[in-house]
Amino acid sequence: MENVCLNNCVRFTKWIPVIFISCVIGWSYYAYIVQLCLLCIDQMSKKVIYIFLYHIFLIMFTWSYFQTIFTPIEKPSNEFYLRDTDIYQMEISENELAKKSVIDKKAKDLPLLTRTSTGGARYCDKCKCIKPDRSHHCGVCQTCVLKMDHHCPWVNNCVGYSNYKFFILFLFYAVLYCLYIFATSLEYFIKFWNEIQSFQAGKFHLLLLFFVAIMFGISIFTLLAYHIYLLSRNCTTLESFRAPIFISTGMSDKNGFNLSKLENCRQVFGNSLMKAFLPICTSNNDGINFPTSIKQSLAASTQNYNANDSLLLNERQALNTSKKMMDQIRITME
Ligand SMILES: [Zn+2]
Ligand SMILES: [Zn+2]
Numbered sequence: 001m002e003n004v005c006l007n008n009c010v011r012f013t014k015w016i017p018v019i020f021i022s023c024v025i026g027w028s029y030y031a032y033i034v035q036l037c038l039l040c041i042d043q044m045s046k047k048v049i050y051i052f053l054y055h056i057f058l059i060m061f062t063w064s065y066f067q068t069i070f071t072p073i074e075k076p077s078n079e080f081y082l083r084d085t086d087i088y089q090m091e092i093s094e095n096e097l098a099k100k101s102v103i104d105k106k107a108k109d110l111p112l113l114t115r116t117s118t119g120g121a122r123y124c125d126k127c128k129c130i131k132p133d134r135s136h137h138c139g140v141c142q143t144c145v146l147k148m149d150h151h152c153p154w155v156n157n158c159v160g161y162s163n164y165k166f167f168i169l170f171l172f173y174a175v176l177y178c179l180y181i182f183a184t185s186l187e188y189f190i191k192f193w194n195e196i197q198s199f200q201a202g203k204f205h206l207l208l209l210f211f212v213a214i215m216f217g218i219s220i221f222t223l224l225a226y227h228i229y230l231l232s233r234n235c236t237t238l239e240s241f242r243a244p245i246f247i248s249t250g251m252s253d254k255n256g257f258n259l260s261k262l263e264n265c266r267q268v269f270g271n272s273l274m275k276a277f278l279p280i281c282t283s284n285n286d287g288i289n290f291p292t293s294i295k296q297s298l299a300a301s302t303q304n305y306n307a308n309d310s311l312l313l314n315e316r317q318a319l320n321t322s323k324k325m326m327d328q329i330r331i332t333m334e
Contacts, residue, residue, distance in 0.1 A: 147161035
């Protein structure tokens with residue numbers, strides 16, 4: 001019984017940042033719509049335009065935010081989990097080498113491009129599964145998460161393959177939301193700031209709204225800029241700290257999944273520019289198989305190798321033909 005209570009308390013604590021953000025959004029709605037638009041702005045046309053545009057920014061911002069929170073994280077597919085017989089075999093194994101051989105045997109048939117620093121397959125002891133490329137175990141969610149970026153307490157969810165696009169859009173629309181409030185309330189902020197001696201609750205809401213918009217806007221913009229940089233290199237936050245090690249080269253490479261700026265964006269946002277700005281799933285991959293720049297460079301070198309081979313073949317054929325001609329001439333001369 002105590003454990004159930006404790007678990008519920010822990011679960012509730014995790015939701016506190018989300019409740020806080022939701023309260024700030026709710027209060028900003030009241031401050032902007034009631035205090036600014038309805039009570040301060042006199043012109044009807046200005047009032048209507050401000051309220052209309054505000055709702056567009058608000059809808060996009062909250063839609064992306066709640067999509068990031070409530071989109072379930074993607075776990076590895078069944079083929080990555082060890083069977084009961086494998087787990088039993090690992091449990092009865094006497095040394096690490098025997099355990100490693102069970103893992104490597106299982107990993108042999110899986111589509112993997114990366115490995116551990118010791119050369120084995122990446123294995124999660126808690127989930128009893130081989131980790132697909134770019135996936136990691138999240139200690140808070142207590143599961144392996146596909147293309148895990150980081151665990152974000154502000155959305156009480158892991159940011160990974162299933163919701164990375166929503167997370168970027170949430171940051172993007174949050175910055176636009178703050179920027180819009182800043183730009184449209186600046187005029188009234190200056191007016192009220194000059195009349196600060198006469199205290200009114202409405203003015204207090206507007207002044208606070210202006211400061212909160214600047215504060216949140218700057219901090220979210222910093223985070224957005226960092227994620228745009230990571231997105232342009234097709235690198236997750238975790239990979240930026242520890243680069244993946246590729247089986248093909250045996251080396252760690254931060255740019256292993258970096259294709260080109262456009263292709264990197266397509267991997268997350270899909271091919272349609274219209275849909276890219278909507279918080280709906282449009283990703284170009286399945287979260288398990290990822291194209292790599294390493295593969296491409298290997299393919300390119302193989303192509304060059306083949307091209308060199310065919311050049312050599314042509315030269316050899318030409319040499320043979322000229323040899324035959326020389327022989328024929330020699331025979332006629334004789
Ligand atoms: Zn795990
Ligand atoms: Zn998590």
